[in-house]
Amino acid sequence: MNPDYSLTIADIMKRPAFQHAYVAAGADSLHRTVRWVHIVEVIQFEELLQGGEMILTTGAAFKNNTHLFTNYIAQLVKRNVACLGIEMGHYISDVPAEWLGITENNGLPLIIFPKPVRFIEITQDIHAQIINQHHHDLQELERISREFHRLTLTSQGVGHVLQLLQSSTHAQVIYLPIEGQPHFVPAPSDKQARHWMELLKANAEKQADDAPSAPLLLEDDGQTLIIQPVGAMGKTWAILAIALSRKPRQHDYLILDSASLSIAQDLLRKRYMEERKLYSQTLWVDDLLHLRIRDEDQIKAFVGTAFKKLNQLTYYACLIEFEREAADDLRSGAAYSVEDDSLGIHLSLTVRSVFEQHLFHPFITLQNNRLVVIAFDYLPGKPAKSRLQQTFAALRLLKTGEPWKLTISVGRPGKGFLQAYHSYQEAIQALSLTSTLRKDVLFYDDIGVFQLLFNITDRGLLETFVYGSLGPVIEHDRTKGSELLRTLKVYLDHDGSKQETAGRLFIVRQSLYYRLDQIGSLLGPDYMEPEKRLSLQVAIRAYQLLHPDKEL
Template sequence: MTEYVLTVRDVLKRKTFISAKVIAGSKGLSRQVKWSHILETKEFESFINGGELILTTGVGLQLDLSTQIKYLENLIEKNAAGMCIEIGTYFKEIPIELIHLAEKHDFPLIIFKEIVKFVDITQDLHTLIINQHHQMLSQLDTLSRKFIDLSLTPNGILKILQELHHYLQQGVLFITDDSKSYYYPSEIRNIETSIRSFIEESPKENIEPSTFILDNESYVLIPVKGIGQIWGHLCLPIKQLIPNEFFYLILDRAALAIVQILLRNRTIGERKHNMEDKLVRNLLKGRDYEQDDIQTYLPSTSRNMHFRVFIIRMDFPESSISEDDWEEVKLQRSVLIRSLFKRLGFFPAVSSRKTEISVIASFIAAEHLKKDTDRFEQIIQNIVQMKEKSFMDGSKCTFGISRVYKTIDQAKNGYHEATEVLKIQGSHIAKTSFYENLGIYRLLLSLTESGQIEDYINDYLKPVLDFDQKTESDLFTTLCVYLDCNGVKNEAADRLFIVRQTLYNRLEKLEVLLGKDFMEPSNRLALEVAIKAHQLVSIPLDRIYKPVFTLQ
């Protein structure tokens, strides 16, 4: 690893530095030198990216001491690798204050006792750095090819870990999201439990490579990501390593090869789920099914086993996808959704269509916890955050979730309830994803299906609606706001942006149309239900959502 990292200590061994002497910051000689830069101006913030070895004749340091200190502090803050000063014409000696500052920050301060050619130094170092980069890319390409070849062999994950161990001389552990683990050599297995606990307790949004300390030991953790999800983590100790760009590139290539294995295995497994897809559709449509299929694709019934029907609707057209392409998209979606549900402790049975994914999400829960919605909310959150627009854009998905059921024959009821939720969400009059939270709309949807809702609306609201249509007034809105304000006139007038006298005039008209007792509890309740019903039928529900199941 160290042969691809040029440090200040390595630079001091070059012939061009034969007259150089370190006068401060000797503890920082392991700093990486990414480039060299001749700097003769005090305004350099835009020129420094970090890791540069600064060469100067000191012409820019012929200033007062406070300015010199500020100059050096800026270099340290910009994470320069060190500074080399030529002692001579422009700079006779280094102030003790600069030496103390460099020593405090372990910032190498180097002097040349005689005149040197900076052009020779930069040419030498830049050639060396470029050659190192070329060698690094060549070695990375060789390792990548090895990882890919190993991914195509039996037990490929373990062989990739063996190759990492051989190259890095460190034990390597791969922990998957489904409680499996791979490790090499065998003794590193001792840390598996501690590492898994650390991962489970870490923030879920932390999906980037990171280092951490556990039991006074340093480790690096690399997430292994596939189709927008974390499928596991590579972990290895770094007590004998200096993590650098090349180090992380190696682990990234290894993680990519492991993902290929996992994706291939999951794809093979997913292709075997065609019968499951058909079973799910039959259950949700209330059609006949084979009892053997139930035992194969659904968990065994037990006292604490329950399920909800979970529907994901994709609000984007896919009619242009060819059948061949659709099969691949369908496969990727099923892998993604199945993995997500399993990771959160569900036993999912999945059916995927171009605009809808249906899941019979079985789960184990005690009786008093069976209605808990936290895990379902977490699934919704994870899907919404997905950016895999090639096959699923989570930001364009809506969700419908049924009540909790226990007997699989009730799956048809669950599917109906989930589609009812999607209807309400499509009308934008309720935001919940759960059927049990729809409130009065559960009854109104039943009235809609029976065709009685229009009669109900007319019985209570027709006089007001007809009056508005004839006079182009807005009594209906006044009624809605007045009821919503619990009959508080000041609040209603403010929300309607009218004066109280205007509100009184409108209320008098409402009394004429609806009767003076329209605010009596029973009448008021009937009116509020009628208003909700009117909001519901104002949107053509058959165009908002139509179930997509078609069985050949």
């Protein structure tokens, strides 16, 4: 691929269709690139052009009218067209000197066809030349992209990708990883290297909170820099840039994008291997949460020098359950598999990145289709719950479009590694309520009276309490197929507001009144008295705990 190639006016003047044509004005601008050819025979056309076109006309729009010609030229200049070609013949027999002065003053090349020509042949010839070059560029881009991918599989993948990027664009290549040493191909002077590093770091700081995005264009001392962030999972891992001494072309952007994707895949693959290794090193977290480790000295051996600091920080036990969406393929609902284990490692990599971005130090272990995260808070002075919610929102955003559903629960805060079991158990209890309470993210702090009910281990006692309070309503629903229990729950949850209850149940008020009369006849007319109302609300929660499969 020749990165300097472009079809200029000078090139076009050598084509057979232009053998009798000559440049009457604007000869100093024959280096302009021609992007396309248009025939324009109307006087108002400004919105039809995009810039860089060769315009052909017989002069039908302006004939011998200097005012119209001036207006015509003004529109061409405003749209930054490449040049204008006028055919002498039916409408115009010669070009006045005044017209030549107008085009010359505007720097617009004016090509005169002294004899009639077939505009269709000109457009076909030039368009074929442009399209063929684009096709060649795409083929070459595909070859280079495959080569980028192959190079990332070698031991020095990134270095080889940078060299190929340089040879393909004939540009200075600058690679600045967030962690590690910068690379320059070819090697510049120390002064120039420092200048580029400062420039890229300043730009990176401005965009520090943004995910990897589209390339940025900067002008610097006569050179054009195209800056492309390299990263994945919402995090930038490096900055890749090329410095051009010419105007950038589309293929420069495409090759840079392909190189950045190949480098990102290489970095992601390495981080995946690091995450798998880290996962194997943190299997002790599972032992800690199941009380198989009861000695701080054992934990110190696993955590190392960070133990003392972390042991004094507040932490939260988080459970992240990942399940296939119901609309997924035929494997939906299948048992946990090796493939899911691989997904768990990938998800663990994403989770670690997102938690660290929000200033939590995560210890992560995988349990079937659940990630268990013990997240130590590096900002104990800031509200942790809102930051955790932001963390989960960012995590869910990164998983958008993938056929997996994430359900998250969080235990209460704790301190000291050996106490993590308690927060973990609370997270398990909260997770068991997510479907009942229709929550994708649930904090133990928000489950209310369920905290008390979970500690009543005697299931028979709960059953007796539920049916002693709600038995007639439950039995009526079972035998009649009614929805009185759900109606009662919604009615109590909305403080007895009939309007809100009817709206929530999607029924008219008359239907609600009838249901409430039935509930009153089954439970007694005093069921809204404070003590009985409280008892009913607790009994409904206990019923939900005992029957999580029944939707209320």
